[in-house]
Amino acid sequence: MDGFDNLSASEKAEATELQRMIAVEQQKAQFQAQVHSFTDVCWDKCVDTPGSKLDYRTETCLVSCVERFIDTTLSITNRFTQMVQKGTQ
Template sequence: MSAMDAFDQNPSEKAETSELKRMIAVEQQKAQFQAQVHHFTDVCWDKCVDSPGSKLDYRTETCLVNCVERFIDTTLAITNRFTQIVQKGAH
């Protein structure tokens, strides 16, 4: 859609376009979250699981929990740091 098209839209069409953009953004966030989950699943699986069995032993379960928690902690720390940088740049 060009800039001129935006002027040609009535308020109802503008609202629909805005809602569609919001829905696309939400779906992109969901896809990004799923990609992250798949990534840390792969990383933690490779790190913690020696040989898959019918049940996780205590060591493997503990390793997986710690791996996922560290991955989440790291992701949050990086996200917070980027937020701080962006906020400092906005001032």
């Protein structure tokens, strides 16, 4: 039962669209939170003193930090996906 049993077809369509829009907004919020996390961790790790420009060392550190963060996140996500797939088979 999806909770839409007493709704008309157009109301069901509207409710489904609303759920889709909410899911999209949740994904956006999750993405923004992840970017915020990257910024906090990598800034603290790589930036000694803020200046008007990033020097080569700081820029390289930031790029490497974010790439490692992304690689780790993808690896964990893939592992969880594998675990879920094995659990449903």
